[in-house]
Amino acid sequence: MPYYRRIGEIPPKRHTQFRQPDGSLYAEELMGVEGFSSDSSLLYHRFLPTAITGSDVFTPPQPLTREANLPLKPRHLSTHKLDVDGADPILGRQHLLANEDCRISYAVADRPSPLYRNAIGDECVYVESGSARVETSFGALEIGQGDYLIVPTSTTHRIVPTGDAPLRTLVVEATGHITPPKRYLSVRGQLLEHAPYCERDIRGPEEPLLVDGEDVEVLVQHRIRGGIGWTKFTYANHPFDVVGWDGHLYPWVFNIADFEPITGRVHQPPPVHQTFEGPNFVICSFVPRKVDYHELAIPVPYNHHNVDSDEVLFYTGGNYEARKGSGIGQGSISLHPSGFTHGPQPGAAERAIGIDYFDELAVMVDTFRPLDLCDAGLRCEDPGYAWTWARKSG
Numbered sequence: 001m002p003y004y005r006r007i008g009e010i011p012p013k014r015h016t017q018f019r020q021p022d023g024s025l026y027a028e029e030l031m032g033v034e035g036f037s038s039d040s041s042l043l044y045h046r047f048l049p050t051a052i053t054g055s056d057v058f059t060p061p062q063p064l065t066r067e068a069n070l071p072l073k074p075r076h077l078s079t080h081k082l083d084v085d086g087a088d089p090i091l092g093r094q095h096l097l098a099n100e101d102c103r104i105s106y107a108v109a110d111r112p113s114p115l116y117r118n119a120i121g122d123e124c125v126y127v128e129s130g131s132a133r134v135e136t137s138f139g140a141l142e143i144g145q146g147d148y149l150i151v152p153t154s155t156t157h158r159i160v161p162t163g164d165a166p167l168r169t170l171v172v173e174a175t176g177h178i179t180p181p182k183r184y185l186s187v188r189g190q191l192l193e194h195a196p197y198c199e200r201d202i203r204g205p206e207e208p209l210l211v212d213g214e215d216v217e218v219l220v221q222h223r224i225r226g227g228i229g230w231t232k233f234t235y236a237n238h239p240f241d242v243v244g245w246d247g248h249l250y251p252w253v254f255n256i257a258d259f260e261p262i263t264g265r266v267h268q269p270p271p272v273h274q275t276f277e278g279p280n281f282v283i284c285s286f287v288p289r290k291v292d293y294h295e296l297a298i299p300v301p302y303n304h305h306n307v308d309s310d311e312v313l314f315y316t317g318g319n320y321e322a323r324k325g326s327g328i329g330q331g332s333i334s335l336h337p338s339g340f341t342h343g344p345q346p347g348a349a350e351r352a353i354g355i356d357y358f359d360e361l362a363v364m365v366d367t368f369r370p371l372d373l374c375d376a377g378l379r380c381e382d383p384g385y386a387w388t389w390a391r392k393s394g
């Protein structure tokens with residue numbers, strides 16, 4: 001994250017003696033990205049963070065499968081058809097779409113996840129509904145509807161649903177790091193005045209989280225040649241043993257309701273909605289907003305062919321004006337791939353004239369490499385979507 005945070009007890013000088021009440025040294029750990037050349041944090045553990053007593057291959061319950069979008073078609077995935085009983089927010093992730101840069105999944109969860117970390121890249125967890133407590137070695141975070149949770153690579157954590165309703169999440173697992181867009185950051189990492197959100201909108205851990213325990217299992221999703229591997233480590237002591245840390249690297253939360261929309265007299269292009277960037281993809285937020293106010297404006301998008309991108313939209317609230325008549329509803333995902341010109345459904349442009357406010361909420365993921373369809377994506381696909389632009393408008 002672009003700004004410094006300091007939690008719990010730390011010594012005044014880094015890499016110096018810092019002793020526990022019994023006189024022994026705390027174990028200092030530097031966790032950083034890009035080989036000591038970018039953001040990092042220094043954490044102080046009660047026990048050695050290196051002490052493992054077991055390492056076993058783990059088989060996830062929902063292994064990743066990928067099938068090319070062939071023949072090429074726009075797709076509509078109805079994630080709410082995927083409802084399942086008895087899943088957790090991490091192993092219950094049902095993969096929808098994937099490429100080399102990111103994997104997009106949906107989870108409906110009612111029970112705590114195991115301890116887990118993703119050594120392949122950062123994760124962006126968007127909460128469609130429900131609530132949870134996210135316990136990490138940096139401290140705990142409460143998340144709820146509309147929150148984007150960014151979990152840095154290799155952050156040991158677990159997600160514990162809270163409340164009566166299940167936790168519904170759309171998850172983007174990156175092969176690399178997820179950050180605010182560079183154009184919104186000063187050279188020293190401050191969010192600039194024209195950014196649609198600022199540091200005050202960001203939540204981070206407030207205090208250390210200490211848990212006692214021995215022989216604690218942690219699942220690790222990690223890189224292997226040609227793909228993804230899973231290993232179950234057993235740690236001699238509970239990894240939530242950090243009494244303090246400071247730095248720029250930590251899990252954080254931003255709520256979509258705090259995204260300040262950028263609007264104009266005529267239609268603004270999708271980059272104004274950009275919220276995060278990842279390796280070869282962007283994440284954008286379409287929020288309720290006043291729309292185009294030129295006297296002859298057409299508020300819905302023009303047909304467009306963004307030739308280098310596959311566009312994924314997750315419809316998570318309100319009415320999505322441009323998609324009326326297509327079958328798109330709450331929890332739907334549209335995939336508009338490169339090689340296909342997409343645009344509003346028939347009649348949407350005429351219907352939108354004179355409208356001055358869109359009550360819509362959607363999360364968009366634009367990838368620069370083509371997305372494959374995963375098993376769960378194919379299971380919840382609406383096969384008629386590709387032909388909906390050819391229907392007569394009603």
Ligand SMILES: [Fe+2]
Pocket residue numbers: 304311336342
């Ligand atoms: Fe689009």
